[in-house]
Amino acid sequence: MNIGFYGNRYEEERRLDEPYDEWIERIKTQEESYINLPMNKEEYEDFINELVNSETVILHEFEKSEIFEGCMPIEVMAKRGKDTLRFGPLKPVGFTDKRTGRRPYSVVQLRQDNKEGTLYNLVGFQTNLKYGEQKRVFSKIPGLENANFVKYGVMHRNTYINSTKLLDNTYNLKSDKRIYFAGQITGVEGYVESISSGFVAGINSCNQFEGKEKTIYDKQTVIGALSEYISNKHEDFQPMNANFGILPELPEKIKDKKERYNCLAKRSLGIIKNSLRKLVKKH
Ligand SMILES: Cc1cc2nc3c(=O)[nH]c(=O)nc-3n(C[C@H](O)[C@H](O)[C@H](O)COP(=O)(O)OP(=O)(O)OC[C@H]3O[C@@H](n4cnc5c(N)ncnc54)[C@H](O)[C@@H]3O)c2cc1C
Numbered sequence: 001m002n003i004g005f006y007g008n009r010y011e012e013e014r015r016l017d018e019p020y021d022e023w024i025e026r027i028k029t030q031e032e033s034y035i036n037l038p039m040n041k042e043e044y045e046d047f048i049n050e051l052v053n054s055e056t057v058i059l060h061e062f063e064k065s066e067i068f069e070g071c072m073p074i075e076v077m078a079k080r081g082k083d084t085l086r087f088g089p090l091k092p093v094g095f096t097d098k099r100t101g102r103r104p105y106s107v108v109q110l111r112q113d114n115k116e117g118t119l120y121n122l123v124g125f126q127t128n129l130k131y132g133e134q135k136r137v138f139s140k141i142p143g144l145e146n147a148n149f150v151k152y153g154v155m156h157r158n159t160y161i162n163s164t165k166l167l168d169n170t171y172n173l174k175s176d177k178r179i180y181f182a183g184q185i186t187g188v189e190g191y192v193e194s195i196s197s198g199f200v201a202g203i204n205s206c207n208q209f210e211g212k213e214k215t216i217y218d219k220q221t222v223i224g225a226l227s228e229y230i231s232n233k234h235e236d237f238q239p240m241n242a243n244f245g246i247l248p249e250l251p252e253k254i255k256d257k258k259e260r261y262n263c264l265a266k267r268s269l270g271i272i273k274n275s276l277r278k279l280v281k282k283h
Contacts, residue, residue: 003143009094038097038104089124170204189239
């Protein structure tokens with residue numbers, strides 16, 4: 001821990017005019033959910049070099065097809081360019097290196113994985129590296145030289161149906177209306193996204209059973225935009241997370257990203273409130 005430090009991104013960053021001692025005092029009482037391991041340029045480049053030259057597992061034929069951009073293995077990302085990881089999972093923004101008092105060149109984050117704080121996982125380190133290689137290469141991260149590796153990374157497969165052809169925007173199977181799909185298998189990705197699809201599918205199976213009209217959420221809400229996304233034709237249908245990019249644009253151009261997102265969220269919440277009122281009346 002003379003290299004690593006606890007804290008959340010942005011909260012512990014040293015302010016421009018903040019004296020070093022005051023900053024050290026302030027960060028003494030920070031939350032302990034994350035341990036951050038800073039690297040300087042040389043350390044980062046050594047690590048990338050080891051990573052791109054490491055040995056990966058031999059994939060089965062059925063595992064070879066596409067890799068989801070949102071879950072790219074760390075060694076594949078590193079091969080795309082030496083700075084790719086510094087702008088991805090190893091980005092240093094929002095942190096200050098205790099050793100220098102300045103923003104580090106890159107940061108590896110460890111997230112607490114059990115209540116006791118004895119287990120931590122490496123954030124964003126999806127990998128196909130062989131187990132022995134994971135231990136060898138990840139031990140080169142400054143601060144992890146003596147870490148015990150209790151569980152190694154394994155790539156996961158995300159199986160989903162071709163909803164764009166098979167489902168309508170209530171997650172109902174077009175060819176057999178008695179069947180609804182819900183969750184990641186429909187091509188949504190993530191906890192809340194999966195819940196949202198289950199919610200829409202559940203409400204609509206009740207509607208169908210009771211002979212009521214369908215409940216379809218407006219495309220201007222994320223819940224509606226997701227069901228629209230999975231049920232419409234795409235060139236390249238890939239699992240979709242909730243994000244502002246799937247919402248239709250606002251009528252006015254707002255340059256400031258934060259303000260634009262705020263407006264999109266407000267518009268969506270207004271619609272959701274209205275539809276909830278209707279839904280409560282209906283049931
Ligand atoms: C390593 C990893 C990290 C992730 N991190 C995040 C994250 O940080 N944030 C986030 O939002 N999402 C994350 N996700 C994605 C998230 O976990 C999934 O999108 C979500 O759990 C999908 O929920 P689901 O209920 O649709 O499917 P699942 O949770 O996969 O549930 C499907 C269930 O069906 C069972 N099942 C399968 N076949 C059968 C069968 N034939 N008979 C009976 N049961 C069966 C399975 O055992 C499983 O329990 C992560 C996923 C992985 C793998």
